[in-house]
Amino acid sequence: MNKEEMIIKYLDNQLSEVERLNFERQLADSAELKREFKKYADINVQIGELKKIESNQLYFNSLLPRFHRMQKDQSAVFTFKNVGYVFSLVIMFIVSFTVFDLLYQGNESANLIKFTESLTTDEKIDLLSTLNGEATTEYLNKLYSDFYNNDIETGFADIPDKNQIAVSYNLDVNNIEEIVTDEEFENIYNELLRKNFFNKENL
Amino acid sequence: MLNNSDDYELVRRFLSGDEQAFNKLAVRYQTRIYWHARRMVGSHDDADEIVQEVLMVMFKKLGSFNFKSSLYTWIYKITSTRSLNLINKNKLKRIISFNSDKFSASSFSDDVIENYEQKEKFNKIEKYLQKLPVKQREVFILRNYDDMSYQEISEITGKSIGALKANYFHAFKKIKDHMEEDE
Numbered sequence: 001m002n003k004e005e006m007i008i009k010y011l012d013n014q015l016s017e018v019e020r021l022n023f024e025r026q027l028a029d030s031a032e033l034k035r036e037f038k039k040y041a042d043i044n045v046q047i048g049e050l051k052k053i054e055s056n057q058l059y060f061n062s063l064l065p066r067f068h069r070m071q072k073d074q075s076a077v078f079t080f081k082n083v084g085y086v087f088s089l090v091i092m093f094i095v096s097f098t099v100f101d102l103l104y105q106g107n108e109s110a111n112l113i114k115f116t117e118s119l120t121t122d123e124k125i126d127l128l129s130t131l132n133g134e135a136t137t138e139y140l141n142k143l144y145s146d147f148y149n150n151d152i153e154t155g156f157a158d159i160p161d162k163n164q165i166a167v168s169y170n171l172d173v174n175n176i177e178e179i180v181t182d183e184e185f186e187n188i189y190n191e192l193l194r195k196n197f198f199n200k201e202n203l
Numbered sequence: 204m205l206n207n208s209d210d211y212e213l214v215r216r217f218l219s220g221d222e223q224a225f226n227k228l229a230v231r232y233q234t235r236i237y238w239h240a241r242r243m244v245g246s247h248d249d250a251d252e253i254v255q256e257v258l259m260v261m262f263k264k265l266g267s268f269n270f271k272s273s274l275y276t277w278i279y280k281i282t283s284t285r286s287l288n289l290i291n292k293n294k295l296k297r298i299i300s301f302n303s304d305k306f307s308a309s310s311f312s313d314d315v316i317e318n319y320e321q322k323e324k325f326n327k328i329e330k331y332l333q334k335l336p337v338k339q340r341e342v343f344i345l346r347n348y349d350d351m352s353y354q355e356i357s358e359i360t361g362k363s364i365g366a367l368k369a370n371y372f373h374a375f376k377k378i379k380d381h382m383e384e385d386e
Contacts, residue, residue, distance in 0.1 A: 008375050012346070014368065039379055047347045050325055053238070054318045063233050064226055067258045074259075 243286035339374035
């Protein structure tokens, strides 16, 4: 242990009884050790004088009232902050829902278009024929009333050998629709749909 | 020395809803909290901020005090932690603002110390304390100003007694060396 360590431990009461006695003996015999010891002892004295400080009691009396004021302010801020957080969460939810809804709707339309494009013509006709609601029938009738009225005749006009048939059966060509069976009529109707409804120009 | 059983009784009463019990505890410890913080951070304003923080922590966390250690050890631990946090925060502020002044003259401006002669002595020692590394400063203050045993300091700082004694030695030696340089 060097002399500084001994001095500090002595002043800090960390020496054993034997070490303390030994140090005091050395202190008595050495002027240099005495000088060094005095420097540390003076610091100890200065510190000792500052352990009890005459302080402004007004300051310390103000601490508790200020603390309670701060505590009340913090509760108000805490409540306000919580309301703010809840409001922000609600806004985020609304925005997220709106964005999701828009994206989903967009996707829904795209999916519907993809689906219809994937169908064959016959599948489309089947699909239409199952849409047997009044509105659908009304819509189709309205859309194709002109075609129905005009193109049925045109369609008949396209039937090959119509005149031949009329002559063969001694019929007026204009009365030919009266002899067409329901099935044949259905076929002509579907043919018209195929030609007109799924004609890209008419879409 | 403060009576531990009194402290425990006040804590129990506070936890049962008696706010006056908290006020008594605060008055009992506020001076020690302030001076410990003041010597650690070297500034009245910073020490004042720490006192308010420590009182707030006491108010909120006394429920978690487990009565295994003394209350004042618990309070000193909080005070030391807050002081160290503030010192680190101020260090960072100085780096960001490129301010190299570690100890500004404004630290001297406060009216807490009434006796002028004592104020001069206090400021002189405070200057040397602020030159110490934080860990050495902490041990030196707890040992010399708060008269704590190394066992108590170990509970507060979490360091071993051997390490604390070494820190104390280096702190004392540095203060002496700085004083010699100034003479």
